[in-house]
Amino acid sequence: MRVPRGFRFGGVHCGLKPQRRDLALVVSDHPAAAAGVFTKNKAAAAPVQDARPRLPAEGMRAILANSGNANALTGPAGLDDVSVIRTAVADALGIQKRAVLTASTGVIGARLPAMKVVTALPALVEQLGDHPDLAAEAILTTDTRVKMAAREVVLEGKVAVLSAICKGSGMLAPQLATCMCLVVTDAAVAPAALQEALSRSVEKTLNMVTVDGEMSTNDTVYLLANALAGNPRIQGPGPDLLRFETALADLLGEMARAMAADGEGATRMLEVVVEGAPDEAIASDCARAIASSPLVKASLFGADPNWGRVLATVGARAGARGWEIDPLRARVVLQGVTVFARGAPADVDREALRERMRETRVDIQVALEAGPARAVAWGCDLSYDYVKLNADYTSLIVQKPDGGMGRDDRVANYSPTFKRTLLAEALKYIAAFSGEVAVIKYGGAAMVKDSLKEAFAEDVALLKKVGLKPVVVHGGAPEITSTLEKLGERSEFVDGLRVTDAQALPVVEMVLTGKVNQELVALLNARKAGAVGLSGKDGRLLIARKAVFDSGRDLGNLGEVVEVNRDFLRMFLDGGYVPVISPIGLAEDGSSLSINADDVAAALAVALKAAKLIHLTDVPGILDSPDGELVRQLTAEDLVRRLEAGAVTGGMKWKVQSILSALKGGVLRVHVLDGRQPHTVIAELFTDRGVGSLITP
């Protein structure tokens, strides 16, 4: 991703959240013109109250943003805390206090511990670098992925870059849902023009995202323009401002779509285009009404092509507001298929359309034939999760002692019919898997988030109790990276594999075997799972040799499995224990080698003749391209084809390779599941419809 000249970014953990990064800093090395758009909520958070009257302005130098605490409804102390933080940032960077903006997101009504922020500033300033990835991570709350993008625009022969990072999830009402978007550009634009462009672009993009129609106390969009691109400064309306604004709106449009797709509980993203409206206000209102209609959203969750609800919404809106629109003249297109035109339903292949409704993005177009205006809105489906959480919101959302938010996630609120069906289906599978071995590779987001860790531990304990024999192999990449970082070492990855040099190896081993493994064992045994922590060195469980790559690239002490001590592992399984294995192998010379946990899981699954090999990761499964659609079912042959076509990259490439070797070794079913959803392991094993990708020989 391209980043404009003259900006530096950082993101660290300062203790507002239990363990993830929660403090981001964006610095402009030159004074920048600045604009902002804020929530219209009258109960605005302190940082909003602080920044709103100061923008648009010249001479801004820094934005400090935190997640984990909204600093909203915190009384006069809230503004004092903002002031303390602005002073500290100014001192740390050697700039003026007036040049600092702040933004916050997270829990409402709890005082922001400003000292945690101040204490972390030196490390944050130290870390400042050219790429916004860590800053993008640090502003996330309930988001499941980082959102960032960039655009280029040519202004009078000079190429200017705009880049944005953003967070927003918002299925849960305002408490956890906020949009924060930080945009930087090296274009030269005067503050007033910058503000105009930003306000108009936000109107068409971020303001057209609807998840639950709730307005947060903290919504903040900042735009800094430092003029380093060298274009003649844009002072006001004209072709240059138009070009700049087009690029900005395009960038914010991508952010809006990313937010809609990541709405909490959402399984599908919805894009609604309304065209042919009498004016823009009507087009926007209509698009937003469709995207936020509970009936439209519910049918989306059920993959039901129920276009009648779309037209019903249009008709209701037109009737209530007295618009000059005749819904019967409208044309409705669903997933590219015309379903209603010329006043009557069109002939469609319902089965084919239904299949297309299962895709993760659904497009609805409504052509009103009543004028020239057009608008786009984005939303998501209304899932069981949303209803369950919001049906008993205050008792299901709990604040933890450390200030973080958590969920009391039980099926208690489902209907009795649903519970009966679920149980009957589950018991069938429980009977089928009893006595079988399942190797579970535990990685990705499931390893980081407390609520997901707990759900995973419950699942494993439960699997064991119903007679399955789970074997857990864990990774630990995020922990290793952050520990190395604390020790002042950067992690280098080649194609998703860590370069493990002689200095890094003891850290890798300490974190995996000494920390991650032990924590996992404790978590499992708190649920009486009978977990036993093992490294590959124990009992010569994993004999390894240094891995050699086709590319000839030396990745240091990275190993591959040569031999598995199956009898040793069998002894634990027969005794009713759950082996929890850290991916460290023993080389013939007695030294340690770090092994990709995927490879370890595959080798163990083969050695134990496991009925299943399950990968928990941080994507929905195997996707048809690195950010494409989920592929639900594949054969080994399909996988090889996808690998060769370059459709699988990064960490997934190695995972897929290990999966292929497991299939070759006789494992009959391999699953790749989304570890960001709680209890996916149980859902996969005990229900008819799979949740991720299933790979068979």
Ligand code: ADP
């Ligand atoms: P883990 O910690 O679970 O081993 P990795 O980061 O090693 O996760 O591998 C998963 C990553 O692979 C995903 O987050 C995604 O960015 C990347 N990836 C690349 N291509 C694909 C693809 N076709 N399908 C799914 N993920 C992919």
Ligand code: MG
């Ligand atoms: Mg991996």
